[in-house]
Amino acid sequence: MAEEKKLFKVKIDNITVEVEPGTTILNAARNIGGEVVPPAMCYYSKLEGSGGKCRTCLVKVTKGSEADPRPMPKLVASCRTTVMDGMEVANITSPEVLEARKGVVEFLLINHPLDCPVCDQAGECDLQDLSYEHGVSGTRYEFKRRTFEKEDIGEHIKLHMTRCILCYRCVFTADQLTNKRQHGILKRGDASEISTYMRASLDHTNFIGNVIDVCPVGALTDRTARFKNRVWFLKPVDAHRECSDPKCCGKTVLWMRGDEIFRVTARKDKYGEVEGFICDTCRFEKKEVKDWIVEGPRKISRHSVITAGHYVGVHKPQETVAKVMDGRQPKLLMDIHTVSEVNMPQVDLSQIEGPAHSTDFPKNKGVQ
């Protein structure tokens, strides 16, 4: 019989958990779950070498280990610090940690454009969630926010450098999933940017689309779904197909409205990490229901606005409208299409070339 591995006992916010040696504090906290899990903007368990950069997951080690109980002098990045037996960690129980985290959130936001109203990531954006939970409503930054020269990186992926928080995840993705990395971090300091330098298209390998899924913000979004719909209006549906690429797991989420597929993504867990990477063919080219074997509605377990409005757990009212209204018939007070030209049911949004504009809804095409 194999010798039983000795587990390390760690206490995080006074909750004890036993984990294998080599586990990071962050992953130990994820084993506990709930509020004691530090937020992570750059760490990604499936990308080797990631983490340590954003500093949102800083925690305080109040006791180093059973053998050496001295506390660590500075806050540490929980995603890159491994546990020791008997270690004690304070996350949300440490005012110092919460204060530092508030600072990091502020730093991440001072140059962020806050263009959520026109950002496709809105609703499933880690920075939005982070700001909501750890940020403040005002800003103390009174200067012009940083901008970059726009760079076109191809027809599948849209780069918005102003939104980038430089987590480096997309660089690791290109390094570890594709055979040729063509983009990287250029320049330095607060001028650092994701770029190809050559203004080249990234559509050259079959896995680069995964940078969209790993991007925690709206810096890299799916151009084929750009401006087509708000993510919270779409219904996520688990689906799979027999993909010929052996590296592609073929298991996806289709983001649908009616029978239209607006977007295909990998399946993400509650920490926003994909369960398996998918290929660009599945992501960008299979946009018909017939391409897929639909499994059923997806339960979104992460905390986000996209958990609302789904098929799962919907409680349908038993009473008919007529009964509720005491026998009166419902009356349409106003048909929105008589005054607004957008979102006419005759127009298939997902079929429009490029972003949807008002010109896609010509006056005479609507309700007569």
Next chain:
Amino acid sequence: MAVQFSEEKLNKVKEIIARYPDGKQKSALIPVLHLAQESFGGWLSADTMDYVAGLLSIEPIEVYEVATFYSMFNLQPVGKYLFEVCQTGPCMLRGSDDIIHYIKEKLGIKIGETTPDGLFTLKTVECLGACGYAPMMQLGKFYKEHLTKEKVDQIIAECRAQANN
């Protein structure tokens, strides 16, 4: 014109690569970029960087990442004489601001610009490690220290004379 090192410089590249263990030729990147910048007009064009990537068997993006990180690599053409004047604290205490202002006036250019004749480019840089000999600037390979207005005049005159020869 295609970017190509001379035979002698290619040997130098080989010699540099030999300083590192097998398979670690990427270590040669910064020295080779220095060599390339000296050899191809004082700046690094995309073609030059792609050429260096080829020499070291690495991806071009790895070269772009490095070349844009370090402040000594010029990614745009510069004048024949690049004045890099230090403006950090210790130099500032000794009047570097006045020297910078004087050079601007004298050459009729702003910081970052090149004179129309392509001779001079003025840049301000951060601490060059000559704080005790301030104010100072880097000109090519060497430092010009203890700068005064007269000394600046003299340096500019020398550069002009050298360019005319």
Next chain:
Amino acid sequence: MGRKLLLDKAHIEGIRYYDVYRKNGGYAAAEKALKSMSPDQVTEEVKKSGMRGRGGAGFPTGLKWSFLAKPEGVPRYLVCNADESEPGTFKDRYLMEFLPHLLIEGLLISSFALGANTTYIYIRGEYAWIPDILEEAIAEAHKNGWLGKNIQGSGFDLNIYVQRGAGAYICGEETALIESLEGKRGTPRIKPPFPAVKGLYQCPTVVNNVETLAAIVPIINIGGDEYAKIGIGKSAGTKLISACGNLNKPGVYEIEMNISVEEFIYSDEYCGGIPNGKRLKACIPGGSSVPIVPANLLLTTAKGEKRMMTYESLNDGGFATGTMMGSGGFIVLDEDQCVVRHTLSLARFYHHESCGQCSPCREGTGWMEKVLKNIEHGKGKMSDIDLLWDIQRKIEGNTICPLGDAAAWPVAAAIRHFRDEFEWHVLHPEEAQRRNFGLAHYADPLPVAAAV
């Protein structure tokens, strides 16, 4: 006259060349180490000497060496950190330019002690002419059997290579330096693992400053015990101080760590006082990252004791009233200097040099510069001073590498000690464009501390 161990022969003509260096006792320490000592004995001597790393952090060198992992069959590396970029610091340049063989001898002994057969000198790119000097000296050492295979019949092999950087202060941080040496962007690594376990090419590596490695030579020559007797307490040995700013005789000085700050500034043996009869306003004694202190706290500690040029005495009072030895970059400000303007210049420096990898430093350094620029140019608000304080507090300690702290400390110390000067800028925006705040009370004698 203080005892000199590094620069004692610097004045000898031709000391840059092998023959002169050898004739004047050069390579005697290397001979002693290779022929009569084991690597562990060399390390033991360095430990006994109590020498602390001269790059800035002041960590005991012998202890650092003893952390080096020594797995079988894995090469180990010694890397000499010659990326001297801390504003105010220019001592390593002096050693390399004038005494290249001293460094090479130090590298030889250290490599022998650590079991490193390849050693790199990573020198900042702007020191463009110095690699030629070093390479010439390396060639001479090869020719005379002090480098290469089976050095002096000891069976020990060593090659030294010079690598030029290309303009990045951050590469003075040891893991950023290693990244740069591997041909990458100079971004610090996340530690652990430390270089002693996984450094250059993922092999065990020691990174030491130029002055540290040069000082190995006198330590072996006179013995660790003798070296430890020089200086006061844990500030053992001699230290190179590069003095600059408003001084009569700026330059590189070797001091025994037993003189007072006052003596260093005003005596003719060292800096010779302040030019034009001006008075001392403030000083940053250890390179731009360490806290700036006003004249009264510089010359005397808060306890009323004379402040000495030692690690402990400079640090006396902690950050509240003390400062640090750092790298020995001694920057002096006279009464005509503006602390706000000087702090702005340093903030600009750290903003320019931030690698951009972690968010507090990337975003915070630029923000501090912008706020300081407003204050300096008469557009500041009173609340900006508190804002600055809060920004630096949120950078400090929360970054991957010490650059965050280095950027935060000068701002913090300037506000701590010179807050009235900042407020004056805010309250008198127009006057502040025309004249400086002046000396104010910063040179006044310290009030006598009440009996406790």
